[in-house]
Amino acid sequence: MNKIYFDHNATTPVLDEVFDAMLPFLKEEWGNPSSIHWAGRVPKKAVEDAREQVAAFLGCSPVEIIFTSSGSESDNLGIKGVAYAKKNKGNHIITTKVEHPAVLKTCKYLEKEGFEVTYLNVDSAGMIDLGELKEAITDKTILITIMYANNETGVIFPVEEIGRIAKEHKITFHTDAVQAAGKLPIDTATLPVDLLTISGHKLYAPKGVGALFVRRGTRVVPIIHGGHHERNRRGGTENVAGIVGLGKACEMAAADMESERAHLEKMTTRLEEGIKEKVPHVYVNGGGSPRLVNTSNISFEFIEGESILLGLDMHQIAASSGSACTSGSLEPTHVLLAMGNTAELSHGSIRFSLGRINTMEEVELLLDVLPPIVERMRSMSPLYAGSNEPVVFKR
Amino acid sequence: MTDRKKVVVAMSGGVDSSVALGVLKEQGYDCIGVSMQLWDYAAKELAEEQTLPGGSTAGSCCSLEDLAVARRVAETFGVPFYVLNMETAFEREVVGYFVDSYLEGSTPNPCIKCNEVLKFDLLLKKALALGVDSLATGHYARIDFRDGRYRLLKGVDPEKDQSYFLFTMTEHQLAHIRFPLGAMTKTETREAARRFGLTNSEKQESQEICFIEESGYGEFIRERTGREIPAGEIVDAEGTVIGAHTGFYNFTIGQRKGLGLSGGPYYVTHVDAKSNRVTVSSEEGLYSPALIATEINWIDPVSHEAAKSDDGLTGITAKIRYRHAGVDAAAKITEDGKLRVDFTEPQRAVAAGQAVVLYREDVVLGGGWIERATE
Numbered sequence A: 001m002n003k004i005y006f007d008h009n010a011t012t013p014v015l016d017e018v019f020d021a022m023l024p025f026l027k028e029e030w031g032n033p034s035s036i037h038w039a040g041r042v043p044k045k046a047v048e049d050a051r052e053q054v055a056a057f058l059g060c061s062p063v064e065i066i067f068t069s070s071g072s073e074s075d076n077l078g079i080k081g082v083a084y085a086k087k088n089k090g091n092h093i094i095t096t097k098v099e100h101p102a103v104l105k106t107c108k109y110l111e112k113e114g115f116e117v118t119y120l121n122v123d124s125a126g127m128i129d130l131g132e133l134k135e136a137i138t139d140k141t142i143l144i145t146i147m148y149a150n151n152e153t154g155v156i157f158p159v160e161e162i163g164r165i166a167k168e169h170k171i172t173f174h175t176d177a178v179q180a181a182g183k184l185p186i187d188t189a190t191l192p193v194d195l196l197t198i199s200g201h202k203l204y205a206p207k208g209v210g211a212l213f214v215r216r217g218t219r220v221v222p223i224i225h226g227g228h229h230e231r232n233r234r235g236g237t238e239n240v241a242g243i244v245g246l247g248k249a250c251e252m253a254a255a256d257m258e259s260e261r262a263h264l265e266k267m268t269t270r271l272e273e274g275i276k277e278k279v280p281h282v283y284v285n286g287g288g289s290p291r292l293v294n295t296s297n298i299s300f301e302f303i304e305g306e307s308i309l310l311g312l313d314m315h316q317i318a319a320s321s322g323s324a325c326t327s328g329s330l331e332p333t334h335v336l337l338a339m340g341n342t343a344e345l346s347h348g349s350i351r352f353s354l355g356r357i358n359t360m361e362e363v364e365l366l367l368d369v370l371p372p373i374v375e376r377m378r379s380m381s382p383l384y385a386g387s388n389e390p391v392v393f394k395r
Numbered sequence B: 001m002t003d004r005k006k007v008v009v010a011m012s013g014g015v016d017s018s019v020a021l022g023v024l025k026e027q028g029y030d031c032i033g034v035s036m037q038l039w040d041y042a043a044k045e046l047a048e049e050q051t052l053p054g055g056s057t058a059g060s061c062c063s064l065e066d067l068a069v070a071r072r073v074a075e076t077f078g079v080p081f082y083v084l085n086m087e088t089a090f091e092r093e094v095v096g097y098f099v100d101s102y103l104e105g106s107t108p109n110p111c112i113k114c115n116e117v118l119k120f121d122l123l124l125k126k127a128l129a130l131g132v133d134s135l136a137t138g139h140y141a142r143i144d145f146r147d148g149r150y151r152l153l154k155g156v157d158p159e160k161d162q163s164y165f166l167f168t169m170t171e172h173q174l175a176h177i178r179f180p181l182g183a184m185t186k187t188e189t190r191e192a193a194r195r196f197g198l199t200n201s202e203k204q205e206s207q208e209i210c211f212i213e214e215s216g217y218g219e220f221i222r223e224r225t226g227r228e229i230p231a232g233e234i235v236d237a238e239g240t241v242i243g244a245h246t247g248f249y250n251f252t253i254g255q256r257k258g259l260g261l262s263g264g265p266y267y268v269t270h271v272d273a274k275s276n277r278v279t280v281s282s283e284e285g286l287y288s289p290a291l292i293a294t295e296i297n298w299i300d301p302v303s304h305e306a307a308k309s310d311d312g313l314t315g316i317t318a319k320i321r322y323r324h325a326g327v328d329a330a331a332k333i334t335e336d337g338k339l340r341v342d343f344t345e346p347q348r349a350v351a352a353g354q355a356v357v358l359y360r361e362d363v364v365l366g367g368g369w370i371e372r373a374t375e
Helices: A016-025 A038-058 A071-085 A101-112 A130-136 A159-168 A240-278 A305-314 A334-338 A343-347 A360-380 B015-026 B041-050 B064-077 B087-103 B110-129 B171-176 B186-195 B217-225 B301-308
Strands: A065-068 A092-096 A116-120 A141-145 A172-176 A195-199 A210-214 A282-284 A295-300 A349-353 B003-010 B030-037 B081-085 B132-136 B141-146 B149-154 B232-235 B241-245 B267-272 B277-281 B287-298 B313-319 B327-333 B339-348 B355-360 B363-374
Touching: A016 A038, A016 A240, A038 A065, A038 A195, A038 A240, A065 A071, A071 A101, A071 A141, A071 A172, A071 A195, A071 A210, A092 A101, A101 A116, A116 A130, A130 A159, A141 A159, A159 A172, A240 A282, A240 A295, A240 A360, A305 A349, A305 A360, A305 B081, A305 B110, A334 A343, A343 A349, A360 B110, B003 B015, B003 B110, B015 B030, B015 B064, B015 B132, B015 B186, B030 B064, B030 B110, B064 B081, B087 B110, B087 B217, B110 B132, B110 B171, B132 B171, B149 B171, B287 B301, B287 B355, B301 B313, B301 B327, B301 B363, B339 B355
Parallel strands: A092 A116, A092 A141, A141 A172, A172 A195, B003 B030, B003 B132, B030 B081, B232 B277
Antiparallel strands: A065 A210, A195 A210, A282 A295, A295 A349, B141 B149, B149 B363, B232 B241, B267 B277, B287 B339, B287 B363, B313 B327, B313 B355, B327 B339, B355 B363
């Protein structure tokens, strides 16, 4: 059985070109980029070349890029860094209820540090209301952090409008673009954002590397203290190979953007249409909103997504449902709950997130395999049977 | 289509279920390991600050250490492993039942309830929905198929036999459940664990109720219900008040310690939630010649027929709690559809809320939940 991977919003494979670009820095070019001697020269140049590649990808200047260890670290640096830098100006932060935990938990932490956080609602299509955002702004608001595109539903938020609103009120605006990067064009030259997070491993680079765009003039207090790395904004000897990989991946994402988007859109559309055609009682979460071309979050009524995932895994098909907690079990997702779904329906959702390694044949194979799995699960579902009551014998 | 060579193994991280997996692997079965995430009291306390907007709790994982061990064991045997989140059902069906039962003055048995509602119903359904033929657990009990019917039998190790906890099983369940340890002794299990290289082979097994902390049942119920149960009276068999208690749910049938009575020794013979009274007596008062049970489940239909007949079901033994040796008995369905079990000699501490399970030699005939002791 061939393995099929429909979980690219979780992570992506490292592209061959990316791997090849990285390899020298795991072998012969092992020097420290901070060294002034010969061993540091090639690694130092590689890090700065990568910074240029990332900057070109995001439409900014290389000095506006800080390399980090992950999307989560970039979010932490962007949010805490701005909150602490501006704490004399105010203590209010605005975000949404559907952010990635790296943003939500950081905001929760800041609440304990004396900051106040407003969590904006989303409607049943997963979309925020700009009116609610405007109303939430006070003269204490120092930071708005709203994701570019949602990792679970793929819903794209109107970051351009949000940025304009933030600018009007002189509020710093951070966006977590981990899922958007590579799936839609991002140009910080025209996009009014002050900080923007990307992550390597969602972009066909390896795990362990991320970047934060920080617009010139935006002050960020470091959260990792150390040497003079990253212009004193992030201590720690650079992950040279990872950074080189991220640079190469950004270059490839930019080069292939148009063709990849077309390829993904075709497959995702077929996947959704096919499922709707072959399986009754399904609906697409966020279906009424603009969405990423690769993400399809589908609720299957009466059954748990967990069971479908296990069934798919037995056919070597990888997809996801909700977010895995520490034990590896699945929680009802906070995103779908915020969209007004019941816990049962949230539990019954599956996220298919496609990527450049997928083919239309794989989508067709899924469409053959999935309907009988759903049918069997439904025929045995305690929810479908109408209750979770003990059925062994009745009191 | 179901695959007879494919089995889902319910894994707790303990030595029994780990060996059950190993035994099935050795027998050539294609296994899938699953653990149920049920509960974590400590995490519930943390949940407040970990609640994400929208209401889901992140990170409230049940006995993470056990789940991690189960995962490592599955990895050792090279089988896929999943953790299934069954907290909601556990909370409602097992913890809810436990608290309600205590508040009614009964002595609940949540392990039987968990088997009945979670393992052999919900988990079995999830397993079968995956297209496998059966679910295996590490229980010490046996299932056989004779004369066209599935039978439930005691495990061969009298020290470990767990059939008492399984009386609610139906024939459908028996047809799809496997107990790989039923023919093994605990010693053999430990030997097998060593042979499989399992590091948890020496682990002490817990006898406590998994969701109750050291603070005890009374404290747990107070925290769950947010209710202070008022102090009440302790009376003797004649109804004379001879003392005071701090809340009836702190007492179970047969309890001697913690009564705070002078004289005696006294034993709790009855807990009445409605009147908030605890009745005590001397040790002789603890003995009952019979009991009434409800919610009967018959695994053996012939015994069911016999119990309905005028003569009743005779020549059987009854167990009235897990560690009970069993007593010769007769059973009969009463006019109001309950089950009356008469013992050949009076039994000590018949507790409402526990199960009575009926056997003929090693075969489990059926059982029910004890409503009360009777004359």
